[in-house]
Amino acid sequence: MGNWKKYILNEKIIISLLSILISLLVAAIVMLMIGKNPLVAYAALFYGAFGTKEAIIDNLMKTSPLILTGLAVGFGFRAGLFNIGANGQVIIGALLAAYVGTMVASYPFYLSIPLVMVAGMVGGALWAAIAGWLKAYRGAHEVITTIMLNYVAIFIANYVVNGPFQAPGGVPKSPAIAYSAQFPNIMSIGATSLSTIIFVSLAAIVVVYGIIQKTTIGYEVKAVGFNPYAAEYGGISIGKNVMLAMAISGALAGLAGTTQVVGVYGRYFGALGGTMGFDGITIALIGQNDPIGIGLAAFLISSIRTGSNQMQIAGVPKDMVTIIQGIIIFLVATNRIIKTLKLRKRKEAVEL
Amino acid sequence: MDKNVDYSEYAVVMRGITKRFPGVLANDRVDLFVKKSEIHAIVGENGAGKTTLMNQLYGLIRPDDGKIYINGVEKIIKDPNDAIAAKIGMVHQHFMLVDRLSVVENIVLGQEPVRGPFFALNRARKEIKDLSRKFGLTVDPDSIIEDMPVGMQQRVEIIKVLYRGAEILVLDEPTAVLTPQETNELFEILRSLKSQGKTIIFITHKLNEVMAITESVTVMRLGRVTGVVKTSQTSPRELANMMVGREVLLTVEKNSAHPGDEILQVKDLIVKENRGIKAVKGLSLTVRSGEIVGIAGVAGNGQTELTEAITGLRKVESGKIIFKKEDITNFSPKKRREMGMGHIPEDRLKHGLIKTFPIYYNFILGEHDDPKFSDGVFLKIKDIRKFSEDLVKKFDVRPPKIDLLGMNLSGGNQQKVIVAREIAFDPVLMIVSQPTRGLDVGAIEFIHKTLISMRDKGIGILLISMELEEIFSLSDRILTIYEGQIMGEVRPEKTTTEAVGLMMAGHKLEDLHQEA
Ligand SMILES: Nc1ncnc2c1ncn2[C@@H]1O[C@H](COP(=O)(O)OP(=O)(O)OP(=O)(O)O)[C@@H](O)[C@H]1O
Ligand SMILES: [Mg+2]
Numbered sequence: 001m002g003n004w005k006k007y008i009l010n011e012k013i014i015i016s017l018l019s020i021l022i023s024l025l026v027a028a029i030v031m032l033m034i035g036k037n038p039l040v041a042y043a044a045l046f047y048g049a050f051g052t053k054e055a056i057i058d059n060l061m062k063t064s065p066l067i068l069t070g071l072a073v074g075f076g077f078r079a080g081l082f083n084i085g086a087n088g089q090v091i092i093g094a095l096l097a098a099y100v101g102t103m104v105a106s107y108p109f110y111l112s113i114p115l116v117m118v119a120g121m122v123g124g125a126l127w128a129a130i131a132g133w134l135k136a137y138r139g140a141h142e143v144i145t146t147i148m149l150n151y152v153a154i155f156i157a158n159y160v161v162n163g164p165f166q167a168p169g170g171v172p173k174s175p176a177i178a179y180s181a182q183f184p185n186i187m188s189i190g191a192t193s194l195s196t197i198i199f200v201s202l203a204a205i206v207v208v209y210g211i212i213q214k215t216t217i218g219y220e221v222k223a224v225g226f227n228p229y230a231a232e233y234g235g236i237s238i239g240k241n242v243m244l245a246m247a248i249s250g251a252l253a254g255l256a257g258t259t260q261v262v263g264v265y266g267r268y269f270g271a272l273g274g275t276m277g278f279d280g281i282t283i284a285l286i287g288q289n290d291p292i293g294i295g296l297a298a299f300l301i302s303s304i305r306t307g308s309n310q311m312q313i314a315g316v317p318k319d320m321v322t323i324i325q326g327i328i329i330f331l332v333a334t335n336r337i338i339k340t341l342k343l344r345k346r347k348e349a350v351e352l
Numbered sequence: 353m354d355k356n357v358d359y360s361e362y363a364v365v366m367r368g369i370t371k372r373f374p375g376v377l378a379n380d381r382v383d384l385f386v387k388k389s390e391i392h393a394i395v396g397e398n399g400a401g402k403t404t405l406m407n408q409l410y411g412l413i414r415p416d417d418g419k420i421y422i423n424g425v426e427k428i429i430k431d432p433n434d435a436i437a438a439k440i441g442m443v444h445q446h447f448m449l450v451d452r453l454s455v456v457e458n459i460v461l462g463q464e465p466v467r468g469p470f471f472a473l474n475r476a477r478k479e480i481k482d483l484s485r486k487f488g489l490t491v492d493p494d495s496i497i498e499d500m501p502v503g504m505q506q507r508v509e510i511i512k513v514l515y516r517g518a519e520i521l522v523l524d525e526p527t528a529v530l531t532p533q534e535t536n537e538l539f540e541i542l543r544s545l546k547s548q549g550k551t552i553i554f555i556t557h558k559l560n561e562v563m564a565i566t567e568s569v570t571v572m573r574l575g576r577v578t579g580v581v582k583t584s585q586t587s588p589r590e591l592a593n594m595m596v597g598r599e600v601l602l603t604v605e606k607n608s609a610h611p612g613d614e615i616l617q618v619k620d621l622i623v624k625e626n627r628g629i630k631a632v633k634g635l636s637l638t639v640r641s642g643e644i645v646g647i648a649g650v651a652g653n654g655q656t657e658l659t660e661a662i663t664g665l666r667k668v669e670s671g672k673i674i675f676k677k678e679d680i681t682n683f684s685p686k687k688r689r690e691m692g693m694g695h696i697p698e699d700r701l702k703h704g705l706i707k708t709f710p711i712y713y714n715f716i717l718g719e720h721d722d723p724k725f726s727d728g729v730f731l732k733i734k735d736i737r738k739f740s741e742d743l744v745k746k747f748d749v750r751p752p753k754i755d756l757l758g759m760n761l762s763g764g765n766q767q768k769v770i771v772a773r774e775i776a777f778d779p780v781l782m783i784v785s786q787p788t789r790g791l792d793v794g795a796i797e798f799i800h801k802t803l804i805s806m807r808d809k810g811i812g813i814l815l816i817s818m819e820l821e822e823i824f825s826l827s828d829r830i831l832t833i834y835e836g837q838i839m840g841e842v843r844p845e846k847t848t849t850e851a852v853g854l855m856m857a858g859h860k861l862e863d864l865h866q867e868a
Contacts, residue, residue: 214733216726219713226708232665233695233703234718235686 012288019286019331020300027324031316041316048310049303057187057194059299059306061264065090066298067201068256069280071208072124072249074289076142078212079245080225085131085146086253087277088153089124093254095157096123097261098268099165101177112181117200117258124254125247127153132246136239142246150277161268173269183263197263202295204252209291211248221245253277282325286332301325360424363388363520363551364409369418371404373760376751378404380575382418386520391542391552393562393583396572396595397792398764399750402555403445405572406522409553410442411435422520441518443509445525445555445763445790446701451498455491456480459512483511487541499626501652506530510541520551525763527556528790531650531818532853539565557764557792559588571595596794604800607808609828612641615781615812616662621671623657623836631657633836634671637814639781644803644813646827646844648820648852654836655816656698659785662814663695664688665703675781689718694779696771696787698816704770707759711749712740714758715773739776747772748798763790771799775806782806785816800826820849834858 028038049059069086076083097120104112131149134140158172167175183200185193212218223231224241232238260272283301287293308321359365366384370377378401386392394402408415411429420427422438429435435442449458460476477493484490489507497505506529513521527535542552542565554566562569563583571579571594579594592600616639625631631654639645649655660666662673664685673681680688697703705714716725716736725736740754747768749761758766767790774782787803788796803826807813817823823830824844832839832855840861842852855861 214730216721216729216731219716219720219731223706223709223717227702227706229702230704230706230717232685233663233697234720235684235689237684237686 012290012293016286016288016293016297016332019328022331023324023327026327027320030323031320036316040314041311041320044310044314044316045304045307045321048307050307051310054189054192055306057189057192059302060194060198061192062302062306063299064195064198064201064263065256065259065276066279066283066302067295068204068252068259069276070283070287070294070298071204071280071291072252072256072277073280074284074287074291074294075208075212075221075252076245076249077284077289078218078225079221079241080228081132081135081242081245081249082143083128083131083146083246083249083253084143084281085128085149085277086249086256086280087273087275088146088150089127089250089253090257090273090277091153091157092127092257093120093124093250094257094261094268094272095160095165095174096120096254097258098174098177101181101261101267102175103178104181105178107178107180109180112178113183113262116177116181116262117255120254120258120261121251122254124257125251128246128250128253129243132243135246136242157268158270161270165268167267171269174267176267177261181262182266183259195259195263197259200255200259200263204255205291205295208252212291217244217248253280256280282329285329288332358424359421361388362386362421363390363423364553365421365424366405366409367419367421369405369408369420370416371401371408371413372416375753377575379408379415379418382572382575382577384570384577385580386551386553387567388423389546389549389551390567391546391554391565393566393569394553394555394572395557395559395562395569395591396578397574398768398790398795399762400572400595400792401575402572403524403762406442406524406553406555409435410440410522436516436518439517439519440522441513441516441520442522443506443513443524443526445528447505447509449497449505449508452496454494454496455500455508456493458497458508459515463516480511480515483514487511487514487544489537489541501656504652506534510538518550520553521545522553522555524555525557525790526554527558527561529651529786529818532820533650535561557790557796559591559793562591563588573597592793595792598794600793600797604797604804604825606804606826609643609807611643611828612810614638615641615676616814617672617674618658618662619672619674621658621661621673622669623654623661623666624669625657630669631836632661635833635836635838637831637838639812639814641780641812642807642810643828644807644815644826646823646830647814647816647833648823648830648856649816649818649833650856651818653833653856655785655833657836658833659695659698659783659814659816663693663697663783689777692778692780694774694777694782696774696782696784698785700766700770700789705758705766708757710755710757711744711761711769712737712754714769715740715743715754715776717773719773719777743772743776748795764792764795767791768795771802775802779811781812781814783814783816786818787815788817788819788822820852823852824849832856832861 031038031041049055069090072086073083097116100119101116104115127149131142131145134145135142161172161174165174167173183196185195187194220236220241223234223236224238228238256276257273261268265272279301283294283297287297304321304324308318311320312318362385364384364386366382369379369382371379382405396402407413409420411431411434420429427438456473456477459480464471480493489511491504491507506526526538530538546552556562566583569581569583569591570577571591573595618635618637621632621635622630623632635658647655657666661668664683668681672679675693676691706717719725725732737754744752744754749765749768771787788799791799803813815826827844830842830844830852832852834856839855
């Protein structure tokens with residue numbers, strides 16, 4: 001059997017695909033119950049997501065940051081960490097990127113772009129590392145600390161863009177970043193542009209896959225996530241790896257924020273982060289912490305959201321999308337429960 | 353044909369059981385006949401399929417083919433609930449206890465006693481106390497599992513099965529973790545269970561136990577039954593040959609040691625156990641290069657804490673650990689490894705193995721950042737796989753598939769993976785805890801030979817084992833530990849197991865001399 005076939009028939013993939021299918025069916029039943037035609041609704045959804053060039057561009061631009069926050073949360077999961085703080089890390093990363101971005105006007109793009117990107121990633125990484133440090137050396141659970149840090153990040157951002165780092169004009173947004181720090185567009189149709197930041201996200205999939213599968217760091221992080229006792233026995237420092245995994249997770253979230261600064265808005269402004277940090281949790285779950293799976297899950301979520309406007313126009317409430325999304329997560333999550341049970345049984349079976 | 357056969361004299365009949373795992377035929381048309389109220393042994397090499405067979409009886413996995421009859425009636429056992437309903441109970445090779453819960457809580461798990469809406473733990477506590485008194489299985493119902501030594505956890509497992517009212521008990525290598533005394537106590541219990549009409553299926557690698565307590569034996573090899581004999585009509589040697597398919601040395605041969613410098617010194621060591629009570633109380637010992645120092649003792653006398661302190665997995669309260677003339681008392685486990693300290697841990701599933709890692713990942717645990725396996729950033733996957741292929745062959749890990757996850761190996765083969773890894777990393781000092789727990793006779797022979805040859809190469813070995821026989825046949829010096837202190841040092845050729853046994857029970861060496 002070829003590798004390719006093995007990948008397609010993988011249990012994880014089957015679970016995800018089944019979950020998506022079932023959720024579409026359930027949503028269809030709900031639509032029938034409220035007297036709507038699901039076929040029409042799904043056709044509109046599909047058209048809204050892929051029917052026009054604008055739609056496709058819009059879809060891809062929404063996918064891009066979701067890939068990064070999905071990877072951020074997924075990487076944390078690999079180390080046994082539940083990073084709910086991607087939102088805060090997105091904000092701090094974006095803020096720092098915007099700040100550095102305003103100072104690099106005199107530099108050529110090949111200096112200013114890396115500088116800004118590094119700033120954004122470092123911002124996110126440091127923010128997450130606070131929670132990592134508290135977990136590793138003070139035993140504070142990361143779920144609590146990252147949630148609290150989300151609020152702190154929001155308050156900091158509000159203060160900064162309403163005061164010391166505010167663009168003239170009284171609107172809560174930062175000054176524009178230097179032209180040399182902005183990512184070019186691939187194409188524009190009217191007001192929608194496809195930015196080269198999409199390549200950053202695609203590259204991140206490859207890099208994260210590489211880290212998890214091919215590096216010593218990935219080995220240690222997974223060991224700590226799977227069995228901290230054995231990791232410690234093997235000389236792997238749990239504290240160091242908890243911090244490192246949090247920092248890498250935060251760097252990815254920070255990068256998500258950065259791409260919005262350098263590729264979409266050209267500056268920081270209040271609503272930039274949106275809910276992409278929390279969406280990362282959804283996406284990591286659906287993608288089952290696999291970098292490629294996360295890429296596909298981000299595209300899926302972005303597609304149904306992008307298409308939902310057309311669905312609304314066709315007379316089916318936009319909120320149907322939230323229902324679909326909820327059911328997918330529920331099914332994937334419960335399937336994980338089923339799988340864990342199966343795994344436990346097999347473990348007994350295997351070598352009791 | 354089967355339809356007309358009367359199996360009513362048998363408590364358990366398994367006919368033509370076949371179970372295939374990806375790439376492994378774990379059970380190949382296995383037949384098992386167990387008479388009512390007999391003690392029946394199943395023996396066989398590591399990976400022979402013993403556990404797999406019992407897991408099918410207990411409903412943990414379903415057979416691909418074959419039939420099961422309980423008391424003469426065909427039963428389809430879909431899950432453990434069906435098995436419990438058929439009054440079958442199983443004590444697993446690796447315990448199934450929830451670490452954070454107490455003894456009572458573990459025992460009632462799944463059948464929690466309630467009074468109205470409330471959890472009626474007191475009633476259960478009383479029942480458990482009665483059970484444990486009746487069978488001499490003393491445990492404190494309120495201890496937390498993770499604070500208990502493995503020997504104690506074993507008792508909890510047995511009480512749990514009895515609590516559920518099992519009539520047919522499956523014990524998968526129950527004695528692997530017990531001391532000789534505890535084993536004798538267990539045998540007393542098994543005998544009394546048998547006299548009350550219970551049927552017992554008993555898996556073990558220790559052939560003297562088979563001889564001591566069972567009526568009949570089923571021998572398995574490579575997934576098949578290779579022999580069914582009455583215990584009274586066989587011998588350990590014959591059983592070993594049936595299992596392994598060749599002549600096995602049941603004793604180790606070795607020349608006298610040529611010890612060098614002191615490589616490990618432990619001075620006045622004090623270490624606490626999880627509940628904060630002192631477990632190691634001012635213990636001192638030394639190990640020289642090229643010798644094997646054995647620590648004999650009943651489980652729970654500080655051995656676990658001692659090894660964890662020496663290997664850096666547990667904090668030292670006071671005292672010193674000196675390794676290669678350097679004070680390593682506060683060194684990280686990693687630093688100690690780098691200095692050449694190897695460790696075969698007592699609890700292989702907790703410390704020794706990452707179950708969700710493939711074998712080739714498990715083989716480099718602790719060495720994963722060594723230049724051999726990593727260029728600093730990337731793992732050298734090709735080299736790692738090559739290294740693993742070699743080790744799997746050298747140590748006869750079965751099946752020899754390095755992509756298999758740790759949890760899909762049989763218990764003995766998991767142990768082989770750990771031993772192979774620690775030996776391959778070329779240590780100068782080895783802390784070896786229960787190295788042959790759960791291994792078949794052939795594998796034990798191999799590990800013993802390997803340890804002796806390491807000693808002859810000048811490696812210092814500290815051996816902690818509950819098997820007195822193992823201690824006696826491998827050690828150059830024997831230290832006996834009792835309540836966290838060394839009771840005395842003896843040479844195996846100048847003492848008897850009785851003398852060491854007395855020291856294990858708390859008599860000082862000097863006292864023994866006085867009495868003599
Ligand atoms: N879930 C599984 N997937 C793949 N192989 C498995 C699985 N469970 C067991 N095996 C294989 O089946 C064979 C029989 O294993 P089993 O655990 O029954 O051996 P055993 O006789 O109990 O050995 P031991 O004495 O070492 O405990 C082994 O080769 C093992 O690797
Ligand atoms: Mg077994």
